[in-house]
Amino acid sequence: MVSIVHDRSGSPNQPPPLQDYNLFESDAALREGVGRYLGDPGRLSTLGKAAGSPGVIAWGFAANAHAPELRTHNRYGDRIDEVDFHPAWHDLLRVAIGFGMHATPWASEEPGAHLHRAAAFSVWSQVEAGVGCPLSMTYAAIPALRTEPALAEVWEPLLTSTVYDPNLRPAAEKRGVLCGMAMTERQGGSDVRTNTTSAAPAGSGGEYRLTGSKWFCSAPMSDAFLVLAQAPGGLSCFLLPRVLPDGTRNAFHLQRLKDKLGNRSNASAEVELAVAGGWRVGEEGRGIRTILEMVNCTRLDCVIGTAALMRQAVAQATHHAAHRSAFGKRLADQPLMAGVLADLAVESEAATALMLRLAHAADCSAHEEHEALIRRIGTAVAKYWVCKRGPVLTAEALECLGGNGYVAESVMPRLYREAPVNSIWEGSANVNALDVLRALARTPATRDAFFAEVALAAGGDHRLDAHVARLRQDLEGGPAEGQARRLVERMALALQGALLVRHSPAAVADAFCASRLGGDWGHAFGTLPDGVDTAAIVARHTPRAATTSP
Numbered sequence: 001m002v003s004i005v006h007d008r009s010g011s012p013n014q015p016p017p018l019q020d021y022n023l024f025e026s027d028a029a030l031r032e033g034v035g036r037y038l039g040d041p042g043r044l045s046t047l048g049k050a051a052g053s054p055g056v057i058a059w060g061f062a063a064n065a066h067a068p069e070l071r072t073h074n075r076y077g078d079r080i081d082e083v084d085f086h087p088a089w090h091d092l093l094r095v096a097i098g099f100g101m102h103a104t105p106w107a108s109e110e111p112g113a114h115l116h117r118a119a120a121f122s123v124w125s126q127v128e129a130g131v132g133c134p135l136s137m138t139y140a141a142i143p144a145l146r147t148e149p150a151l152a153e154v155w156e157p158l159l160t161s162t163v164y165d166p167n168l169r170p171a172a173e174k175r176g177v178l179c180g181m182a183m184t185e186r187q188g189g190s191d192v193r194t195n196t197t198s199a200a201p202a203g204s205g206g207e208y209r210l211t212g213s214k215w216f217c218s219a220p221m222s223d224a225f226l227v228l229a230q231a232p233g234g235l236s237c238f239l240l241p242r243v244l245p246d247g248t249r250n251a252f253h254l255q256r257l258k259d260k261l262g263n264r265s266n267a268s269a270e271v272e273l274a275v276a277g278g279w280r281v282g283e284e285g286r287g288i289r290t291i292l293e294m295v296n297c298t299r300l301d302c303v304i305g306t307a308a309l310m311r312q313a314v315a316q317a318t319h320h321a322a323h324r325s326a327f328g329k330r331l332a333d334q335p336l337m338a339g340v341l342a343d344l345a346v347e348s349e350a351a352t353a354l355m356l357r358l359a360h361a362a363d364c365s366a367h368e369e370h371e372a373l374i375r376r377i378g379t380a381v382a383k384y385w386v387c388k389r390g391p392v393l394t395a396e397a398l399e400c401l402g403g404n405g406y407v408a409e410s411v412m413p414r415l416y417r418e419a420p421v422n423s424i425w426e427g428s429a430n431v432n433a434l435d436v437l438r439a440l441a442r443t444p445a446t447r448d449a450f451f452a453e454v455a456l457a458a459g460g461d462h463r464l465d466a467h468v469a470r471l472r473q474d475l476e477g478g479p480a481e482g483q484a485r486r487l488v489e490r491m492a493l494a495l496q497g498a499l500l501v502r503h504s505p506a507a508v509a510d511a512f513c514a515s516r517l518g519g520d521w522g523h524a525f526g527t528l529p530d531g532v533d534t535a536a537i538v539a540r541h542t543p544r545a546a547t548t549s550p
Ligand SMILES: Cc1cc2nc3c(=O)[nH]c(=O)nc-3n(C[C@H](O)[C@H](O)[C@H](O)COP(=O)(O)OP(=O)(O)OC[C@H]3O[C@@H](n4cnc5c(N)ncnc54)[C@H](O)[C@@H]3O)c2cc1C
Pocket: 180, 181, 182, 183, 184, 187, 188, 189, 190, 191, 216, 217, 218, 219, 260, 263, 268, 421, 424, 425, 426, 427, 428, 429, 430, 431
């Protein structure tokens, strides 16, 4: 007999909201992955429980419903260049910073600090992804800043502090700071060599005066920014504080905020640098190299953020299908829907496995060459592929909820609108695909490290073995630029397949290898081949909510 589920308002066949669940504990792929690399998950379970509580879920909705507002001037006509946020935005950031989802791994002696942070970032991004932007840029600023020890000495303790201190003051008076980044200009974002912002030396001590405009500058309420500008010696990186050490506001003028497709809780501004004070970070003329230290970290966060969006979309879809019936049966028990859900779940688990592997590489790369090489090649591969899969997965997951999925209250439209941005910023898809070719050509050891990594799963699945053999052959010739996407996609599938074969339940690994590597797959989700254990996969990816469990 089919039971019709009533939610608390008594509506027939309307699934209850997914709340009162633990986003960490109920995510088997994340929980097991953390256990694999870290053992002790630390405070992740506590965070996961908070993230699934109705009050915190409401913060995510409120921060989106009340978008940030720009206030350029005060009542007297003086420039203030401030952005007003809803209190929910501050609540989300306060918890995240208190937990250490920003730069704290750099100050930590704990092994696995980057992976622990990655897992936390993944959990919290599922509440609201917008706050991931300032968290990520603050995390990523440290390696770049360390190229200038005198600046790092002042700023690093503030960047790694777990105090959220949004008041605009000079660094010396702050208890914690956030950092943003301004590279992109109107004429070019991928090709930052075309930057026209100028930097004129202003006395000794590495101080400069920056003049020009930046076309995208997210989290503009941050305390400082890493900025690229043309110095006499070429394109260079600068630290630009919003308040100068003497307490005056820097000439960092917010012209307007972008009206964005998604990522609406976060502000992204157009900025005019009207002879602003900045301090050089790294050598003159080495700006791209310096800021790439930052971009490598933000690219990892794009992968984590997308894996998180995918997980939340799958959690919502499996939850809905577990509670909604049609044609006399629960949706999850309808064979065709089970196939869709399982296919989505496999994609989500592959993304989670890859992001955790790369976070582990971030933990170990300072001491282990293999890990440094995997980090180099794997981050670009994953930034390309995982971020490409985000939008298609969220679109299909949305449809699992039928019409309810198209309605904002379901959270699915927010996930769908958010998904494309991770593929655009921090190097768009083509830029990352070309970066993989560059790494292979300039550092051939990355190729060896890649094959050594996937070889760890050799013999585990014949489809994976055959895929890797073909890939090895095709990489021999030095792939053509126009084929970069095809190549990087296959590299990503090899990495994901190897991880799933080694670590995931047989049903998940089998479904991945049969479809993504074995060629027995259609062009949409829900086209897994016959014989896949879809019920086991769907059960693994269905969250158990306290309010809905029997
Ligand atoms: C919401 C949001 C927030 C952002 N925040 C920031 C920020 O805080 N700081 C900041 O500096 N930037 C920020 N950006 C800008 C972002 O980094 C750039 O938009 C991105 O790097 C692409 O640059 P572009 O927009 O100039 O596009 P272009 O560089 O013009 O690229 C257009 C397209 O061409 C492709 N392309 C470029 N070069 C090649 C090539 N050689 N071969 C093949 N294809 C190529 C790209 O992949 C892309 O698809 C933000 C963007 C968004 C959407």
